[in-house]
Amino acid sequence: MTSTTRSLAAVNEPDTVRRLIDEFRAEHPDSAAAAPAPASDHGHDYDLVVRARQVMTTAGIAEREIGVRDGKIVAIEPFGHALDGAETIALADDEVLLPGLVDTHVHVNDPGRTDWEGFTTATKAAAAGGVTTILDMPLNSVPSTVTGAALELKQLVAAPQAFIDVGFWGGAVPGNEQYLRELHDAGVFGFKCFLLHSGVDEFPHLEPDELETYLKTLQTFDALMIVHAEDSRAIDRAPKPDGDVYAHFLASRPRGAENLAIAEVIERTRWTGARTHVLHLSSSDALPMLRSAKADGLDITVETCPHYLTLLSEEIPNGATAYKCCPPIREVGNRELLWEGLLDGTIDYIASDHSPATLSLKDLQNGDFGVAWGGIASVQLALSVIWTEARRRGVGLDKVVEWMASKPADRVRLRSKGRIALGYDADLAIFAPDQAFVVDAKTLHHRNPLTPYQGKALSGVVRKTYVRGTAVDFESPRGRLIRRGID
Numbered sequence: 001m002t003s004t005t006r007s008l009a010a011v012n013e014p015d016t017v018r019r020l021i022d023e024f025r026a027e028h029p030d031s032a033a034a035a036p037a038p039a040s041d042h043g044h045d046y047d048l049v050v051r052a053r054q055v056m057t058t059a060g061i062a063e064r065e066i067g068v069r070d071g072k073i074v075a076i077e078p079f080g081h082a083l084d085g086a087e088t089i090a091l092a093d094d095e096v097l098l099p100g101l102v103d104t105h106v107h108v109n110d111p112g113r114t115d116w117e118g119f120t121t122a123t124k125a126a127a128a129g130g131v132t133t134i135l136d137m138p139l140n141s142v143p144s145t146v147t148g149a150a151l152e153l154k155q156l157v158a159a160p161q162a163f164i165d166v167g168f169w170g171g172a173v174p175g176n177e178q179y180l181r182e183l184h185d186a187g188v189f190g191f192k193c194f195l196l197h198s199g200v201d202e203f204p205h206l207e208p209d210e211l212e213t214y215l216k217t218l219q220t221f222d223a224l225m226i227v228h229a230e231d232s233r234a235i236d237r238a239p240k241p242d243g244d245v246y247a248h249f250l251a252s253r254p255r256g257a258e259n260l261a262i263a264e265v266i267e268r269t270r271w272t273g274a275r276t277h278v279l280h281l282s283s284s285d286a287l288p289m290l291r292s293a294k295a296d297g298l299d300i301t302v303e304t305c306p307h308y309l310t311l312l313s314e315e316i317p318n319g320a321t322a323y324k325c326c327p328p329i330r331e332v333g334n335r336e337l338l339w340e341g342l343l344d345g346t347i348d349y350i351a352s353d354h355s356p357a358t359l360s361l362k363d364l365q366n367g368d369f370g371v372a373w374g375g376i377a378s379v380q381l382a383l384s385v386i387w388t389e390a391r392r393r394g395v396g397l398d399k400v401v402e403w404m405a406s407k408p409a410d411r412v413r414l415r416s417k418g419r420i421a422l423g424y425d426a427d428l429a430i431f432a433p434d435q436a437f438v439v440d441a442k443t444l445h446h447r448n449p450l451t452p453y454q455g456k457a458l459s460g461v462v463r464k465t466y467v468r469g470t471a472v473d474f475e476s477p478r479g480r481l482i483r484r485g486i487d
């Protein structure tokens, strides 16, 4: 811990960010917000009625009619009730009405690195994949979301581009402890930190002792800390990943680095009484200690990602940097244990960790795993990827929805999302679980057409997505910015 790491990067200084806000406002004088939702038609009982033989209710799949008014689910009745709506849709027999998914781990990179991704492309991709709420990660955009000013800039940039609802994480970096409270009060859903280099220099990591200091602060206002848990020293001492051989890259990110860092998170959680969450669990070795931490009553949760649950290191071709992410995709035995952890509840939920970059940053020409950016863009495919694998294992669609909608919503205290239930937002996805398709990166909405799922045959197509009762039309962005405790 050196004193030089205690101040914010120049691009994150509030004065610098305030100038960007002023510039943005001058360039976009009328960019107040997204298009308003169509007004309610009060000649009918409901703005929208959805009739379906298969509705994923909180008690499983049932025949239902759903009545929506002012963007909320206000009626759930038996099929045949003939609810009266200004607009009525009837699902086909092969379609299931799902609650819109909640993806709590998305890197939008806007403003600052919009050649990697942006709010327009990311939220369209999400909507096409049945995701109706994303929480944006605080890094890779410039500035990072580490002060209230940076959050304000992010919100200005995101509002006119959001096709679905968007919330924000704050960042916890050396030198921003004084800004945590203002970010919390402005409605971030919690704070993200790294325990090793984040990949971008303006978002430095915390040492374990600093993590503990920050947890003590967050504990005073009951905020959640989400952690990229790989140990800095362990990664520094691992073999270097240079070259196009995937096995070398895997060896450069050993399970031990994750195990060490997760042990630190667990014990600092125990010592401070804070609320914590382990991001993108890859190492199944960590499951027993997470299980025991939960049994001890610690307020710690865990997510994993579609790629760890479906892809195998043994099958990754050399030079295929589309598969590079950190922590890495591991062996078949590891994957099987992650599924066990998911099914027994040690792993709480699934998030995409949608983390796009430009094609040149993925070093496609040389396929050097040491050089390529680590990140997989999958917000649009996550549901189909997980459903295809779940079905193969005899796991029901209700579990998939729990892992990708209700549980993440609950953890981040989104009280009106993630379920088809009375009083909840009418965020809905019409899903055809038996329809198959072959992944073609060129047809995906995210900005740079690269995916490790290219050419894969998947089950499950999202045919239409509704955000607060309005169909996403991919032309008029009608999503809203959401804040913790309010939405």
Ligand SMILES: [Zn+2]
Pocket: 105, 107, 137, 353, 355
């Ligand atoms: Zn991430």
